[in-house]
Amino acid sequence: MAQLIRRAAALNKSLPAASFAARGLATASTSPITVETSLPFTGHNIDPPSRSVETSPQELLTFFRDMALMRRMEIAADSLYKAKLIRGFCHLYDGQEAVCVGMEAAINRKDCIITAYRDHCIFLGRGGTLLEAFAELMGRKDGCSKGKGGSMHFYKKEGGFYGGHGIVGAQVPLGCGLAFAQKYSKDESVTFAMYGDGAANQGQLFEALNMAALWDLPAILVCENNHYGMGTAEWRAAKSPAYYKRGDYVPGLKVDGMDALAVKQACKFAKEHALKNGPIILEMDTYRYHGHSMSDPGSTYRTRDEISGVRQERDPIERIRKLVLAHDLATEKELKDTEKEVRKEVDEAIAQAKESPMPDPSELFSNVYAKGLGTEHKTGTLQITYNYLLLALKDLVAFFLVVFIRSRQKRSENCTSMSENINNDSTCQDPFVD
């Protein structure tokens, strides 16, 4: 057993960074382990799933590594922001890794995920690479959106990751649209539309939920409840902070979002439900250690004791570490080595990303329109009209003649007052003139 585990750990090291999908290793360490979630699920209009989750050593070690990678990436992003290599808005996900990792374990790449601006780790989970993430954060052309999106606009089409959206709540109707398309094409996949406790009060969310329920769309709305909508605590923003119940006629499930296995169980359950019965709401009870974004210290609306309390008692990575050690799946040293490895990977990715160049100036105009309109790549609207002008000016002799002759013509004396005369013809007064 120990040999198998060491082999698994060694294989972990040799895999490329963030290739979560490639972990279908046919080793014996996929032997099932049953773990009880720390808290029971609470259901609204639905029978919650059982607390016993089936997992395997392979999966637990993967969880550990992936979450350690994500944690490391976010901490590194924090330093990069303070070093002014990342500018603008930067919303960090550390503390919430279990939601992303547990979800990925329950679904496949045909399922869609769409989220708001706290998207770095979810991007990684969907197959994004560290290089693409850091390069995008630094605005370089090797970024996943060619440096033109930034922290809030990570997308991975092949991975089924639909972003990355800056306006709070606007991604939820988009998510229902993704679910609509899945129902339209009947491909037995679901959409996870993620949003926060702050966005849970947006009207468009309830509009979208109504439509999803009306048409039985395979949409799973996931509320990542980290208890603070920027600086406002949930009880100050929502009359009913029981977000899993807010769907009313739509069933809901409250999940301990710091427990990756609970998240996995809930997502599996939700996927089955959504394919048969339509939408369901999952409320992930989670926590973010950083403030809302890098410009928010995160300590003016909550105490440092609260943050460190959660870190001590509910940290997702520590929970998996304890599980791994309790089941003897790896030694303390091996886990520390994994963390060191992960740190090295992140540092290498940052170094590589720093060398990536800024986007070419011509990229300013590319991808505004899809090909065909002509305002793509190297030509803006003004450039296009200029090109047309050049074509039209082929006959230079005629041009100079025209200019010469017209410069001799007398200009009409009434030209300048024309506009006023015409507009005064109407019987309406100009509202700006009194």
Place this chain on the structure above:
Amino acid sequence: MAASFGVSSAAAANAVKSPALSPPSLPVIRSEARPISCRVNKSRKAGKITTKAVAAQAENPASAASKPGHEVLLFEALREGLEEEMERDPRVCIFGEDVGHYGGSYKVSKGLADKYGDLRVLDTPIAENSFIGMAVGAAMTGLRPVVEGMNMGFLLLAFNQISDNCGMLHYTSGGQFTIPTVIRGPGGVGRQLGAEHSQRLESYFQSIPGIQMVACSTPYNAKGLMKAAIRSENPVVLFEHVLLYNLKERIPDEEYVVSLEEAEMVRPGEHVTILTYSRMRYHVMQAAKTLVNKGYDPEVIDIRSLKPFDLYTIGNSIKKTHKVLIVEECMRTGGIGASLTAAINENFNDYLDAPIVCLSSQDVPTPYAGTLEEVTVVQPGQIVTAVEQLCR
């Protein structure tokens, strides 16, 4: 419930997974290639449009049945375009309020729900913000939704979705996603509909990067623009006008598409270039009759493409006439006319003999009283006066 959704799974699944359809082999009608006379008047020069041999059917020139094409009203032309595209591509679907069972508040989608099922012609609740968001989300996966705003004014509720998601996603995703949606609906000043139902959204949307805007004005260009908009990979906003739905015209039987980015030469002339679009085209043509009687020769161009402007056609016209009059229905402040004036000044300043004159609607909420509403928009009399002063 599932049985009522009439989409064949195989066809739909195949279409969604392999989005590359064979390109149509149709003549794309270009409007500036040669002068084509006004579509609205009964006396049209036939034979310049399609390559089909009209001469072959010259047995009974007097009989209406032998005239090429068929007569339609504008809303029927829109429906034909929509239906042809839905037939051609199973990914095309319709979202909107009362588009399905009711048939569309202006009958543009009448009969389509019976033919294509409730999922493809989707009756949405009254939730513009989110059903336009849904359309964008569906478009991200490859579907091609045509979304109807029952009145363009209602789309203000969805401004965020149209601007940020519809317009900008292609750019912010670095080109990963295209959003081939068509957002259409009637706008403009109607007959005493009140201020909130008489809005001209083209002026609000024109700054959104990434969308294209077109305005149809005749059954011919309505069908062509509808088809072109659906086939475009870019999000297109198709502006229809409440008062133009019952215009009648004879359109070709064979399939045709018009270019989204081109203006239409309505009436070639020498003295002044009149740029207009949508309903104002008819006020201009009415004024043109008077002007011709008075000895003027105005060149009337229906700009059709509101974003981007067809500065090629417009420029050629300005180089000929050296005088420009813009007649639009937008408000004076920040409307299409204002942008067009700036664009022309920037590009063709040397060719202008006089400053550009722009006739727009008054900067007021459209009043209910009929007499007040009439003077809110530009009337043919004002157009005649403007041309006379410009051509002095």
